[in-house]
Amino acid sequence: MMIHHLSTTFGSLLGRLSLKWLPHDPITAFGAILLAAVPIGAALLITYTKRWRWLYREWLTTQDPKRIGIMYIIVAILMGLRGLADVILIRTQQALSSGSNHGILTASHFQQIISAHGTIMIFFVAMGLMFGIINLIVPLQIGARDVAFPFLNATGFWLFFAGMALINVSLIIGDFSATGWLAYPPLSELKYSPTVGVDYWIWSLEIAGIGSLLAGINFVVTIIKKRVKGMSLMKMPLFCWSVLGSMSLVIFAFPILTVTLTLLALDRTIGTHFFTAGYGGNMMMYVNLIWAWGHPEVYILVLPAFGIYSEVAAVFSRKKLFGYASMVWAIWAIVILSFIVWLHHFFTMGAGSDVNAFFGIMTMIIAVPTGVKLFNWLFTMYKGKLNMKTPLYWLIAFVVVFTIGGMAGVLMAVPPVDFQLHNSLFLVAHFHMMIVSGVLFGYFAGITYWYPKFLGFKLNERLGRYAFWSWLVGFLLAFVPLYILGFMGATRRLDHYSSSLGWQPLFVVAAIGVVFIIAGVIFQILQLIVSIWQRNGELKAGHDPWDGRTLEWSLPTPIPVYNFARLPEVSTRDAYWEAKKTNYIDDRPYEPILIPKNSPLGLVIAAGAFIFGFAVVWHIWWLAVLGLAVSIFGLIYRSMDEHTEYKLSAAEVKQMDQMRFQEIKS
């Protein structure tokens, strides 16, 4: 069977690829054209403004985490808009498709959209924002001039980019997985999903996932090895602690994803039977494996956001973070527990009472460290002087929404209660409340907070406030009805329902909620534009606009490529806050600094991976070999290169530093 399989697919030079896979229905065609217009438009603009050389030198080949961070965030924002377009279609479909009306989408198209929505939001929006902010902030907060492995880090970003590109290509040619964001077999096996959709899903995540693993390794080593003198672990800013927890999870969890996807790909491509129904395959093995990655993944996303909230709580309360040691222990309790709860995603499998009870109880225990963190944030604000700016608004909304969502979570951790709520819209409401408030709101807060550090001006506060209220109202309108719908027996992923069930009014309210969320997003875009417009006026910010506490605020804005001309010396937590109390003048001599040279090889390796992924999806085997060869060539070529850094002499550093110093003065 296997040989037959290979011989037929080797037959054609283009594999399964043909023009019939271009979109036919108007909605997909419109999406595809819009999507293709973005890179084409960007390319035309760059050509017109003669910026290719600049783009190549300053961005495509850069090894500087500050620039890589910005690229991550730009990609994440663009993908967020695509994920939002998916939301609009989902909510429109479900608001209309009742009784004799079957809405605007076919069932299969609807299922592709929900799968794309989940996949994109988790892998390319939440992960993108997370790695973006980590790249920007972690080296600065630990007083480092660079990350531990700048090339690995850049390669990680480009692999993330390649995965993102592949998932978007699926909209233009072929189709996407219609099996939900985690593609449970046997539905995702060849027998039930014979088209390229699931393959796009697999290879997009496979490539992006390896990128995430590389980035995770880099940041664990960076935090352990690159801290400035005097900054013991317990003096690190809490954001760095949360990143250390999250990245440790990445290192342990992502290999599971890689292996699981590979096994599914083998099933689909060469006819093995790891997860098929029949022939000895075990579909529940896949479900176990994917959640052994999937549950830690949730904490991978949420921990850095917790870290941001800790920074925001302290800075905007103008007070030390309450219960620092508790916070650290809570993070590590969450890290460890997150690996022993995965079975709560399928209590309904029919495992025994004791298995279900064990995993249920482990899940509930996570509520303890999470609750500790909530109280510590509240007591950071208590006896503070609250500077009521948008980041603090996001924090307050988070506390409310996360507590409600968390209660729903504990409820579902009780196996018999979960039997009634599993896979219902109650569950959908629960995890959106956790991920949107715990992750997205956190990154919104973080972006607003750190924006002036990198761009030199703050974001417009009034528009930020409008965005906040639109988001919060829209979010509650969109998800509170889903809790009720869950109680009413509505399951997730329904493209249609009987009108006699009485669900439609609630789906309409949820759709209205999305209108508010769209308004919030429009306010955020306006906020960006208006702030750029007003950047030299009242929004102009010095190097420390919020009266910051941690080392990044001690740096001039814009931050020089080497971050710290002279490495700071740290003896307490909140190092910069303490330093501001004394009038210390740094007159230590400058020293030479090594800076990594630009390299296009990260981009080359990722380009090879993209070609490989695309070729395997379509069974174009010669191209797959070529793509793999490009990646391997890039790796070997890079490892031969011994001149990967250049040196700034002490005199140059001194000159650059003093020039900036004068700019600040004048």
Place this chain on the structure above:
Amino acid sequence: MRINKKWLVIFLVLISFITVAGIYLSRVNIPVLEPKGPVADKEFRLLVGITAIMLIVAVPVFLLLAYVVWRYREDNPKRGQYVPDWEHSRWLEGLWWVIPTILILIVSVISWNASYALNPYRPILTSKKALVIQAVSLDWKWLFIYPDQHIASVNLVEFPLKTPVHFYLTSDAPMNSFWLPQLSGQIYTMAGMQTQLYLASDVIGNFTGRSANLSGAGFAGMQFIAKSVKKGTFDSWVERVKTHSLELSLSAYRKLERPSSYMPVTYYANPAKGLFGDIIAKYMVPYGQAHENMGGVSS
């Protein structure tokens, strides 16, 4: 006292919103919150109990948040004392490690016991003998086989009230989840595997059930009706189906299993002998060794 116009508008909008929502919710059927059988009823009570315990933590969080934000905002003229270096209190931090731990301990004990008591495989204890029904999820419909009554039905399952119903479930399609919220929680149906579920209904009525796990294009149509009726009604229904329906021979089954969506209710007489076991066995390797593993179902 001067009433701020903005707050008045927000207040009125909220009140009218809640009123409309309240009227709406009082008129619709909310199966999970309106259980009609002993299993769903216990699950519902558990849900309410756990929610109450969690409110012990959640309510203080909300109150504290409201108080802190009001009291310590910078522009509050009556702002509380500012203590920028206050960062630790052994007593307070101990409090919020210990109290949630105690609550979770309580919930854990409840949860452990409930996990045993409400294990879907656990028989419902009554003097009545349980009615055995074999359920198979197909693309995209539900087949119910009555091995002792020698009938079968599609997208409708009927049983006498106040009698335990013992489901054996499997799938001849991608994985599905059997859910009849007003009577019991879910259990997966998986090809080549068998799960079990007990439920019972306390009242006469029609209940809606569906699949809760995405299984392909026709998934949304995997809705079925569960009819709980008097014993006499059930018996005459069985007789009617037996005499007035097509036979579910193997070839009829092969026709039935082909993908179809929104299939209307259909009845069959005399399902092929051992059909349910054969459906499971067809996914076993090597073929045919699974018959002793049928959980003692007479078929």
